[in-house]
Amino acid sequence: MSSIRRRVRGVLFLFPAALARLGIVDREKGEEAFDLAVPMMVTGGMRTFLRTADFFMVSLALGEAAVAALELGFQYYFVPFGVALAVSSGTISVVSRFKGAKEHARADLAVKQSLWIALAISIPITVATWTYAEPLIDVLTDDPRAIDLGAVYLRIVMLSVAFRFWSMIASRALAGSGDTRTPMYVRLVTLPTNVTLNALLIFGLGPFPTLGIAGAAWGTAISNALAAIIFFGLLVSGRFAVRFRFGGRQFDPGIVTEIVRVGLPLAGTRLSRTFGRFPFLFLLGVLGTPVLAAYAIGRRIMLLALMPAWGYSTASSTLVGQSIGAGDQEEATDYGWQTLRIALGTQILIAALIILLARPITLAFDTRYVGLTVEFVRIFGLGVAAFSVSRTMRGALRGAGDMRWPFYGGLVGTYLVRLPLGAIAVPAGTAVLTIGGVSIDPGFGFGLGAIYAAILADMYVRAGFNVVRFWSGKWKQVARSSGIGRTGEASTNTD
Numbered sequence: 001m002s003s004i005r006r007r008v009r010g011v012l013f014l015f016p017a018a019l020a021r022l023g024i025v026d027r028e029k030g031e032e033a034f035d036l037a038v039p040m041m042v043t044g045g046m047r048t049f050l051r052t053a054d055f056f057m058v059s060l061a062l063g064e065a066a067v068a069a070l071e072l073g074f075q076y077y078f079v080p081f082g083v084a085l086a087v088s089s090g091t092i093s094v095v096s097r098f099k100g101a102k103e104h105a106r107a108d109l110a111v112k113q114s115l116w117i118a119l120a121i122s123i124p125i126t127v128a129t130w131t132y133a134e135p136l137i138d139v140l141t142d143d144p145r146a147i148d149l150g151a152v153y154l155r156i157v158m159l160s161v162a163f164r165f166w167s168m169i170a171s172r173a174l175a176g177s178g179d180t181r182t183p184m185y186v187r188l189v190t191l192p193t194n195v196t197l198n199a200l201l202i203f204g205l206g207p208f209p210t211l212g213i214a215g216a217a218w219g220t221a222i223s224n225a226l227a228a229i230i231f232f233g234l235l236v237s238g239r240f241a242v243r244f245r246f247g248g249r250q251f252d253p254g255i256v257t258e259i260v261r262v263g264l265p266l267a268g269t270r271l272s273r274t275f276g277r278f279p280f281l282f283l284l285g286v287l288g289t290p291v292l293a294a295y296a297i298g299r300r301i302m303l304l305a306l307m308p309a310w311g312y313s314t315a316s317s318t319l320v321g322q323s324i325g326a327g328d329q330e331e332a333t334d335y336g337w338q339t340l341r342i343a344l345g346t347q348i349l350i351a352a353l354i355i356l357l358a359r360p361i362t363l364a365f366d367t368r369y370v371g372l373t374v375e376f377v378r379i380f381g382l383g384v385a386a387f388s389v390s391r392t393m394r395g396a397l398r399g400a401g402d403m404r405w406p407f408y409g410g411l412v413g414t415y416l417v418r419l420p421l422g423a424i425a426v427p428a429g430t431a432v433l434t435i436g437g438v439s440i441d442p443g444f445g446f447g448l449g450a451i452y453a454a455i456l457a458d459m460y461v462r463a464g465f466n467v468v469r470f471w472s473g474k475w476k477q478v479a480r481s482s483g484i485g486r487t488g489e490a491s492t493n494t495d
Contacts, residue, residue: 012038019345029319036318037311037343039184040175044307046191052300053195054216056364057202062149064293064368067214068285069149071296072140073217075277076154080125082270084165087117088172089317090263093401094255095176095242096318098481100325106255108178108243111173111235111258115244116257118165129158140278141220141285149213163221163228172233175314177241186230194223258401265403269410270302276414283422290369290449298376301361305351305381309388312343313395320399324479332479336396336470343392344385351384379452383459390459393466402475409465413458421454 016034020027023495051074058066091114129136137150171183200208201215211218235244284292315337323332354361358377362370394406425447469475 008410011350015346016342019292019342024345026334026338027340029335030342033315033319033335033339033342036175036178036180036315037308037339039180040311040314041308043171043184043187043191045304046187046305046312047412047464048300048303050191050194050198052296055275055297055300056218057199057217058213059293061202062212064289065143065145065292066149067135068141068143068289069213070139070153070216071292072281073148073150073153073157075140075274075281076129076136076380077157078091078274078277079271079486080122080158080161080165082274083121083125083267084118085270086163086263086267087114087121087165087259088168088263089398089403090114090259090261091169091313092172092176092317093256093262093321093398094425095173096321096399097178097325097401099241100322102107104241106252107173107177108245109249110168110255110259111242111244112250113252113259113365114169114173115166116251117256117259118169119162122162122165126161128156130155133158134459140282143285143289146289153213153217160221160224163224167227167231169460170228170235172314173242174240177242178318178322180311180314180318182234182444183231183242186234190223190227190230193226194219196326197222203475211291224479235394244269262398262401262403265407268399269403269407272407273414274353276419279419280422280454283419283426286426287447287451290372291451294369294372297362298373298380301358301377302354302380302384305347305354305384306387308346308350309343311393312339312346312388313391313398315339316395317399320396322399324400329476329479332396332400333473336393336399339396340389340467341394347384347388351367351381355381375448375452379455383456386456386459386463389463389468393463394472396470397466397475400475400479405465405469406462409462412465413461417461418454418458421450421457425450 014033016025016030017027019025020030055067055070055473058070089209091110094110095107098104099109103155123285131335133154137154141147141150151418167186174180197219198216199205201211201218203215204210232244234240235242236246237243281432284295316336319335320332323329325333339479352433355378358374358381359370362373362377390406390409394403397406399401
């Protein structure tokens with residue numbers, strides 16, 4: 001380790017040490033979680049910065065209709081992203097438990113199974129979105145310019161779905177083995193490439209053509225392909241804790257079943273949230289394109305404060321999963337709670353900073369509705385603690401292979417809380433849904449107050465479901481029944 005790296009590490013680790021001195025976390029476990037989480041925070045922060053930069057550049061180049069189009073197109077990109085997250089979550093859960101049980105060959109086989117699942121899912125999605133891009137955007141808005149621009153973005157960016165899928169699987173497989181730094185190094189190369197390509201292609205800098213919103217899509221697609229190629233080379237090399245092996249066994253029904261069992265509830269959670277976001281965006285559109293654009297920009301800004309939760313979620317999955325694989329469920333429990341404590345300590349500080357700087361950050365965007373965007377940033381800020389609890393506890397449950405309750409929380413939060421509250425925001429007399437020729441008008445005209453309540457209530461409901469499930473300890477029974485780990489080792493040969 002170089003002297004500069006040691007110094008940086010020493011400075012960073014003053015934070016968990018300070019929390020330990022305050023009695024908030026156990027120092028050893030807090031530092032373990034922090035060490036695993038920081039690379040994922042850096043990666044997630046860079047990815048969020050990229051998406052925020054997209055919105056910033058598109059807003060400067062094309063205005064509010066293009067920002068709305070980017071938000072709508074990106075929601076469809078979240079559909080395969082959600083499925084990829086589910087499969088990769090199954091990967092990290094299975095790999096971490098196999099590694100804890102010292103079954104390294106089966107951990108490698110799990111990576112291969114995840115890739116075959118990814119290809120089977122991603123290719124049909126790419127074909128479908130290429131064919132039906134315009135009708136898909138048309139469902140969400142009546143703005144013809146937003147429809148045209150959104151369809152252009154969607155067709156191009158979805159060409160890279162398979163590449164994005166594999167990158168997530170490889171990254172989570174490495175994380176499951178305890179290596180969160182290698183994915184960070186890959187992203188340190190590919191994400192700046194993405195930002196650079198987007199700037200060159202959106203604005204037509206130098207010899208590059210001016211492509212506008214298509215430039216944002218091509219920049220993302222090319223960088224996704226580059227990341228996938230790098231990850232594939234790394235895992236094929238055999239120099240890391242997990243590897244992709246061309247030869248040997250190609251299919252293991254037991255591992256596939258476990259990956260799907262863990263991933264399916266999370267796929268349901270992500271997809272229910274994504275599909276639930278479409279009518280919510282429609283409701284925002286009913287309130288006006290400025291509201292939709294302000295929500296999109298505010299959400300992107302606030303995601304910067306939410307990045308630590310993704311890092312700690314991955315750390316929690318790895319630590320809990322490896323402890324379970326080693327047969328120590330009490331240690332797994334302690335890791336879950338300790339990771340949550342340091343997650344909250346990290347996230348609330350960052351959220352407070354972004355809330356305080358909401359106005360100057362918002363002013364960087366070319367928007368006439370600064371006050372409205374600032375309100376959205378601050379509302380999201382009030383939900384940061386809930387988001388941190390929800391994600392970190394979900395990571396702990398994922399490490400144990402128990403993803404049903406996060407799914408239940410997602411359904412309740414989206415369809416019984418967020419959408420009903422959002423619907424009463426629209427003015428009375430506005431039909432937002434037609435069934436069998438009958439128009440349904442849930443509007444009461446409560447306006448943005450109902451929208452803000454919907455956002456916060458959804459976050460806190462999800463957090464409640466996940467923390468109650470982990471506190472109950474019933475996830476231990478799920479972990480035991482999986483047959484992975486020293487409490488019930490799988491014995492199938494991989495050769």
